[in-house]
Amino acid sequence: MKHLTVKAPAKINLVLEVLKRRKDGYHDIRTVMHTLELADSLTLTARRTDLVVSCDRTDVPTDERNLVVKAAQLLRAEYKVEQGVHIHIQKRIPVAAGLGGGSSDGAAALVGLCRFWNIPVDYERLQGLAAQLGSDVPFLLRGGCALGTGRGDRIFPWQAAPGLWMVLVNPGFAVPTPLIYKNLKLPLTRRKNYITLLRPAISKKNPEKIGEYLYNQLETVTLKMHPEVRRIKEILAACGVSAALMSGSGPTVFGLLPSPEVGRVVLKTLGSRYPFICITRTTGPLD
Ligand code: ATP
Numbered sequence: 001m002k003h004l005t006v007k008a009p010a011k012i013n014l015v016l017e018v019l020k021r022r023k024d025g026y027h028d029i030r031t032v033m034h035t036l037e038l039a040d041s042l043t044l045t046a047r048r049t050d051l052v053v054s055c056d057r058t059d060v061p062t063d064e065r066n067l068v069v070k071a072a073q074l075l076r077a078e079y080k081v082e083q084g085v086h087i088h089i090q091k092r093i094p095v096a097a098g099l100g101g102g103s104s105d106g107a108a109a110l111v112g113l114c115r116f117w118n119i120p121v122d123y124e125r126l127q128g129l130a131a132q133l134g135s136d137v138p139f140l141l142r143g144g145c146a147l148g149t150g151r152g153d154r155i156f157p158w159q160a161a162p163g164l165w166m167v168l169v170n171p172g173f174a175v176p177t178p179l180i181y182k183n184l185k186l187p188l189t190r191r192k193n194y195i196t197l198l199r200p201a202i203s204k205k206n207p208e209k210i211g212e213y214l215y216n217q218l219e220t221v222t223l224k225m226h227p228e229v230r231r232i233k234e235i236l237a238a239c240g241v242s243a244a245l246m247s248g249s250g251p252t253v254f255g256l257l258p259s260p261e262v263g264r265v266v267l268k269t270l271g272s273r274y275p276f277i278c279i280t281r282t283t284g285p286l287d
Contacts, residue, residue, distance in 0.1 A: 001115075001116055001118075002045065002046050003043065003044065003045050003046075004043070004044040004112060004116050005041055005043045005044070006041070006042050006044070006108045006111065006112035007039040007040070007041055007042075007108065007286070008039055008041065008042060008093075008101075008104035008105045008107065008108035008140070009035040009036055009037070009038070009039040009104055009140070009143050009283060009286070010035070010036045010038040010039060010093045010100060010101060010104065010168075010280075011033045011034065011035050011036065011099060011100040011103075011104065011136065011139065011140060011143070011247075012033070012034055012036065012099065012166070012168075012245075012247040012254045013031050013032065013033055013216060013245075013247050013248050014032045014033070014034055014198065014202075014210065014213075014214055014245075015030070015031060015032040015194065015195055015198060015213065015214065015216070016029060016031045016215070016216045016217055016218060016248070017029060017030045017031070017191075017195075017215065017217055018181075018184060018186060018217045018218070020186065026151045027151070027181055028149070028150060028151070029148070029149070029150075029151065029152050030147070030148075030149055030195060031147070031148045031152050032145070032147055032148075032158070032195060032198060032202075033100075033136075033139050033145065033146055033148060033152075034144070034160065034202075034282050035140070035143035035144060035145075035160075035282070035283045035285075035286075036099075036166065036168075036280045036281065036282060036283060037280045037281045037282075037283055038092060038093060038099075038168065038278055038280040039092060039104070040090060040091050040092055040093050040104065040105055040108075041089075041090045041092075042068065042087055042088070042089055042090075042105060042108050042109060042112055043087070043088045043090070044085055044086070044087050044113065044116045045085070045086045045087075045088075046083070046084075046085065046086075046116075047083075047084035047085055048083070048084055049082060049083070049084040050084040051069065051072050051073070051076070051085060052084075052085075052086040052087070053068050053069050053072075053087050053088075054086070054087075054088045055088070055089040055090075055091060056088075056090050056091060057091045057095065059095065060089070060091060060095060060102075066089075066102070066105075067102045067103060067105055067106030067109070067133050067134065068087050068089060068105050068106060068109045070106065070133055071106045071107075071109035071110045071113070071129070071133055072085060072087065072109055072113060074110075074129045074132060074133070075109075075110055075113050075114070075117075075129065078125075078129060079117070079119050081117050081119075083117060085116065085117075087109060087112075089105055094170045094252065094276050095174065096174035096175060096176060096177075097170050097174070097175070097247075097248075097250075097251065097252045097276075098175065098177075098246065098247040098248030098249050098251065098252045099168070099247055099248065099252050100136045100140060100248065102134075103133070103135075103136035103137045103140055104136075104140045106130070106133040106134065106137050106140075107130055107133075107138075107140035107141045108140075110126050110129060110130060110133075110137075110141065111126065111141060111286075114126070123141060123142065126141055127141065127155070130153075131153045135148075135151040135152040135153045136148075136152060136248075137153070138153045138155050139152070139155050141286075142155075142157070142285045142286055143283065143284075143285050143286045144157065144158075144160035144162075144283070144284050144285030144286075145157070145158045145159065145160035145161065145202060145282075146158055147195065157285070158199060158202060158203075159203045160282065160283070160284045160285060161202045161203070161205040161282055162281070162282055162283050162284040163205070163281055163282065164205060164207055164210075164256065164257075164281060164282040165207075165257035165259070165260050165262075165263060165279065165280075165281055166254050166255065166256060166257060166279070166280050166281065166282065167236065167241065167254065167255045167257055167262075167263050167266045167267075167277065167278070167279050167280075168247075168252055168254050168276070168277070168280060169232050169236070169252065169253050169254075169255070169266075169270065169274055169276070169277050170251065170252045170253075170274065170275065170276035170277075171226070171228045171229065171232065171251050171274050171275075172274060172275035172276065173226070173251060175226070175249050175250045175251045176249075177248065180218050180221045180222055180249040180250070181218075181249070183221045183225070184217070184218065184220070184221050185220075191215070194213040194215060195213075197213050198210065198213040201213060207243075207256045207257070207258055208242050208258070210243070210256060211242040211243025211256050212243070214243050214245040214256075215245070216245050216246050216247070216248075218246070218248070218249050219245070219246050221249075222246060222249060222250040222251060223246070226250070228251070229246055229250055229251050229253060232244075232253045232274070233245075233246070235266075235269065235270065236253065236255040238269075239255075239266045239269050240258070240262045240265060241255035241256055241257055241258075241262060241266070242255075242256040242257070242258050243255070243256050244256070252276075257279075260279065263279040266279075267279070
């Protein structure tokens with residue numbers, strides 16, 4: 001195979017609950033994630049022995065800090081591959097936005113490189129490598145919808161709700177995830193567990209019902225630091241979205257659209273006020 005192009009979808013968190021701080025510095029969380037049609041793409045081209053990563057955005061590092069480089073190195077070591085590859089990343093997902101862009105690129109590199117180098121795709125084995133890359137990467141190997149526990153890396157697949165219309169609004173500044181967790185104050189009492197109620201709402205693909213159970217505990221931190229994120233939620237509500245929530249550690253806000261027409265209202269209302277606004281849909285698991 002000389003060339004291969006693979007998609008790396010964005011994710012949103014429909015629920016993100018933080019349970020406790022762990023001794024290793026991470027947090028135990030419970031999260032429900034869903035993938036979207038919005039996606040980066042990775043183009044793989046054969047090279048004799050060396051590993052080269054390039055990206056159409058200059059603010060994304062292309063050295064070992066890039067999860068695609070790390071993924072390729074891990075896979076080469078795991079399967080003792082000697083061939084090289086050039087991977088070009090075309091970014092469409094905003095960076096450091098709570099949409100899992102870097103994690104999804106890493107996941108797509110693992111699966112794409114298996115195909116490219118004729119390694120049988122063994123998801124169980126890839127899960128282990130994915131978890132070394134980051135907490136969101138195991139989910140993004142397959143995508144669709146899933147509950148994530150532990151650091152978010154223990155994945156329990158749920159029936160997905162593909163085709164739901166969403167609007168994404170990103171105010172254009174980066175939010176580093178570690179900073180948000182560092183400033184999080186864990187409440188003494190736990191909120192009611194809505195996750196069990198969310199599951200049937202998702203399988204029925206009911207945006208109004210799904211909207212009732214959306215929750216992100218990290219909003220308490222990010223909304224205080226960046227009032228603009230709260231403002232976006234208010235504007236979306238005024239436009240008639242079923243519900244709006246910040247994804248991950250932010251700052252991107254997603255709104256569930258009862259119909260694509262409401263998306264047009266949002267586009268008209270917001271105009272060019274924010275650097276990134278996009279209408280997209282939820283997707284099922286990757287093939
Ligand atoms: P997370 O919630 O996991 O922090 P995010 O969606 O908020 O993810 P990303 O877009 O993954 O954020 O970017 C976080 C950081 O990861 C960026 O600052 C960037 O330097 C680094 N990074 C590494 N690989 C990539 C990549 N392939 N694309 C974008 N950023 C990457």
